[in-house]
Amino acid sequence: xxxxxxxxxxxxxxxxxxxxxxxxxxxxxxxxxxxxxxxxxxxxxxxxxxxxxxxxxxxxxxxxxxxxxxxxxxxxxxxxxxxxxxxxxxxxxxxxxxxxxxxxxxxxxxxxxxxxxxxxxxxxxxxxxxxxxxxxxxxxxxxxxxxxxxxxxxxxxxxxxxxxxxxxxxxxxxxxxxxxxxxxxxxxxxxxxxxxxxxxxxxxxxxxxxxxxxxxxxxxxxxxxxxxxxxxxxxxxxxxxxxxxxxxxxxxxxxxxxxxxxxxxxxxxxxxxxxxxxxxxxxxxxxxxxxxxxxxxxxxxxxxxxxxxxxxxxxxxxxxxxxxxxxxxxxxxxxxxxxxxxxxxxxxxxxxxxxxxxxxxxxxxxxxxxxxxxxxxxxxxxxxxxxxxxxxxxxxxxxxxxxxxxxxxxxxxxxxxxxxxxxxxxxxxxxxxxxxxxxxxxxxxxxxxxxxxxxxxxxxxxxxxxxxxxxxxxxxxxxxxxxxxxxxxxxxxxxxxxxxxxxxxxxxxxxxxxxxxxxxxxxxxxxxxxxxxxxxxxxxxxxxxxxxxxxxxxxxxxxxxxxxxxxxxxxxxxxxxxxxxxxxxxxxxxxxxxxxxxxxxxxxxxxxxxxxxxxxxxxxxxxxxxxxxxxxxxxxxxxxxxxxxxxxxxxxxxxxxxxxxxxxxxxxxxxxxxxxxxxxxxxxxxxxxxxxxxxxxxxxxxxxxxxxxxxxxxxx
Numbered sequence: 001x002x003x004x005x006x007x008x009x010x011x012x013x014x015x016x017x018x019x020x021x022x023x024x025x026x027x028x029x030x031x032x033x034x035x036x037x038x039x040x041x042x043x044x045x046x047x048x049x050x051x052x053x054x055x056x057x058x059x060x061x062x063x064x065x066x067x068x069x070x071x072x073x074x075x076x077x078x079x080x081x082x083x084x085x086x087x088x089x090x091x092x093x094x095x096x097x098x099x100x101x102x103x104x105x106x107x108x109x110x111x112x113x114x115x116x117x118x119x120x121x122x123x124x125x126x127x128x129x130x131x132x133x134x135x136x137x138x139x140x141x142x143x144x145x146x147x148x149x150x151x152x153x154x155x156x157x158x159x160x161x162x163x164x165x166x167x168x169x170x171x172x173x174x175x176x177x178x179x180x181x182x183x184x185x186x187x188x189x190x191x192x193x194x195x196x197x198x199x200x201x202x203x204x205x206x207x208x209x210x211x212x213x214x215x216x217x218x219x220x221x222x223x224x225x226x227x228x229x230x231x232x233x234x235x236x237x238x239x240x241x242x243x244x245x246x247x248x249x250x251x252x253x254x255x256x257x258x259x260x261x262x263x264x265x266x267x268x269x270x271x272x273x274x275x276x277x278x279x280x281x282x283x284x285x286x287x288x289x290x291x292x293x294x295x296x297x298x299x300x301x302x303x304x305x306x307x308x309x310x311x312x313x314x315x316x317x318x319x320x321x322x323x324x325x326x327x328x329x330x331x332x333x334x335x336x337x338x339x340x341x342x343x344x345x346x347x348x349x350x351x352x353x354x355x356x357x358x359x360x361x362x363x364x365x366x367x368x369x370x371x372x373x374x375x376x377x378x379x380x381x382x383x384x385x386x387x388x389x390x391x392x393x394x395x396x397x398x399x400x401x402x403x404x405x406x407x408x409x410x411x412x413x414x415x416x417x418x419x420x421x422x423x424x425x426x427x428x429x430x431x432x433x434x435x436x437x438x439x440x441x442x443x444x445x446x447x448x449x450x451x452x453x454x455x456x457x458x459x460x461x462x463x464x465x466x467x468x469x470x471x472x473x474x475x476x477x478x479x480x481x482x483x484x485x486x487x488x489x490x491x492x493x494x495x496x497x498x499x500x501x502x503x504x505x506x507x508x509x510x511x512x513x514x515x516x517x518x519x520x521x522x523x524x525x526x527x528x529x530x531x532x533x534x535x536x537x538x539x540x541x542x543x544x545x546x547x548x549x550x551x552x553x554x555x556x557x558x559x560x561x562x563x564x565x566x567x568x569x570x571x572x573x574x575x576x577x578x579x580x581x582x583x584x585x586x587x588x589x590x591x592x593x594x595x596x597x598x599x600x601x602x603x604x605x606x607x608x609x610x611x612x613x614x615x616x617x618x619x620x621x622x623x624x625x626x627x628x629x630x631x632x633x634x635x636x637x638x639x640x641x642x643x644x645x646x647x648x649x650x651x652x653x654x655x656x657x658x659x660x661x662x663x664x665x666x667x668x669x670x671x672x673x674x675x676x677x678x679x680x681x682x683x684x685x686x687x688x689x690x691x692x693x694x695x696x697x698x699x700x701x702x703x704x705x706x707x708x709x710x711x712x713x714x715x716x
Contacts, residue, residue, distance in 0.1 A: 283308075
């Protein structure tokens with residue numbers, strides 16, 4: 001009994017003095033000296049859990065059977081906290097071994113048991129590991145949510161090491177998502193804001209920060225951080241493997257492919273010893289393949305990439321899967337297999353878009369555009385989208401490269417709208433609206449799917465027409481309200497049918513998709529589409545063909561797909577009401593329109609445009625009336641956005657009996673403000689310029705002064 005008490009005390013001491021202070025090697029050495037043969041079952045479970053955790057931290061993964069024994073002991077004793085801890089460690093082990101589906105299951109179980117025990121610290125640890133798991137699987141948003149929960153719990157507990165780990169992991173997720181500046185800020189904040197950081201934490205922190213700096217092409221700083229990381233590795237084998245991997249990564253980014261190759265080979269050798277089926281292997285082999293690409297050794301690159309892909313697919317590590325696809329694209333291009341290379345680039349971009357890996361997506365777009373494998377329209381679109389990301393993150397070398405490439409290729413040739421009155425246009429005066437038009441004109445002549453978001457009436461339909469107009473496509477623009485099609489009629493309406501396909505089908509019918517062949521199909525209100533339509537739409541995108549009801553052969557179609565919604569699809573996807581895979585296929589380019597009240601600079605131009613479409617001859621002779629109306633409407637609020645503005649202009653047009661000179665006065669009269677409030681609003685908008693206020697209201701300056709006095713108005 002005395003011996004058991006002494007050992008129990010010793011175990012607690014090892015936990016507090018070594019494990020909790022980030023010294024797993026010392027903990028393991030102390031545990032190896034303990035004779036645990038006389039321990040009770042509870043004491044044995046405690047011993048196993050401490051030893052398993054120490055081994056995990058230094059990269060030794062030979063603990064499967066020990067953990068299962070601890071789980072069985074804790075379950076039989078009703079020790080729910082011990083059971084939760086054992087499950088947590090098993091989940092960590094599975095993550096290190098690349099067994100992600102099994103890891104997810106046991107970590108969820110661990111979290112639930114920690115919660116039932118009201119063990120907030122345990123909950124935080126489980127959430128942290130779940131975040132890592134979701135990050136590896138490309139579920140960036142879920143990983144961020146896990147970590148924010150973890151940070152909140154850790155701050156409530158006031159346990160600095162938990163806070164540090166959670167914040168560091170959140171920064172790593174930012175890095176994976178391509179939010180480089182945000183990640184660097186978090187990493188630096190940790191270094192400056194935390195004291196007594198353990199050796200393994202310093203090592204990991206410096207490795208991650210070094211990579212972020214290298215992505216920004218700040219290589220001297222990156223290598224200095226790598227030296228700091230190396231000094232903190234000690235005998236932690238996993239950190240040593242990561243060091244070799246990150247050195248290879250940094251050298252690749254710097255174009256020093258021979259140096260990268262040597263470090264990555266060392267990393268692979270060590271990783272194969274400690275975790276042969278883990279992300280260590282898939283990442284390091286993929287990076288070695290990148291180095292071989294840089295050295296022009298395409299056969300070796302293909303071999304390493306295939307081995308990396310086998311591991312990445314086994315553990316569902318989507319970022320590395322995308323990286324391997326990109327290597328295959330370059331390998332096929334080197335062989336002159338242009339179509340295969342284009343397909344691999346497309347698969348890589350689809351994967352990076354799916355997992356919201358913005359940096360890798362931008363790099364892949366740039367590489368694909370520069371490969372010479374795509375049409376001018378596709379290349380310009382990819383270069384523009386890549387440049388917008390590099391500008392947002394201020395990655396200067398890539399900004400210069402994409403700028404040079406765009407200048408060389410020239411601007412997209414947009415049809416001359418000024419001489420084609422019947423053609424669609426999109427009014428843009430406000431800076432944000434101008435950005436929308438610039439993006440539209442760059443991507444219009446590509447095959448990229450476009451996803452339009454924005455409030456009702458903000459101009460999504462008009463923008464879709466404008467994209468089609470700028471695309472140069474010869475086919476029709478077909479607009480479909482997906483929410484309005486009854487589920488029983490989806491196939492017949494969208495895909496058509498053969499004569500005799502069903503009772504009443506007395507002749508062939510062309511569906512809406514086929515009607516848009518060589519043109520554009522615009523699917524409005526896509527968020528309200530049925531599950532059946534979502535499944536069929538995904539099939540059309542993947543096969544590039546449709547099958548009429550009653551037909552035995554598919555029909556290939558060449559269409560550009562534009563979709564739109566005013567709903568939050570992130571919410572709908574979490575509720576399993578909209579397909580995650582379909583969303584990312586439809587969202588190769590996302591364009592968001594804002595409220596009209598947030599871009600009021602557009603209003604005068606919209607007013608002029610709408611009145612010109614009503615009567616171009618009158619519009620030429622009523623510039624002052626149109627200008628007045630634009631200023632009046634710029635002061636009003638438009639909850640219904642552009643649609644409401646156009647409806648109001650149409651109403652005033654009818655009310656004025658089609659006399660533009662009368663419309664400004666009618667607009668003032670219909671403004672739902674009192675006369676004093678109208679005048680005060682106009683005065684404030686003109687900085688109390690009485691003459692300008694008089695022009696807007698259509699009265700004399702003297703009248704304005706008299707009304708100011710009458711209503712007792714004063715300048716704030």
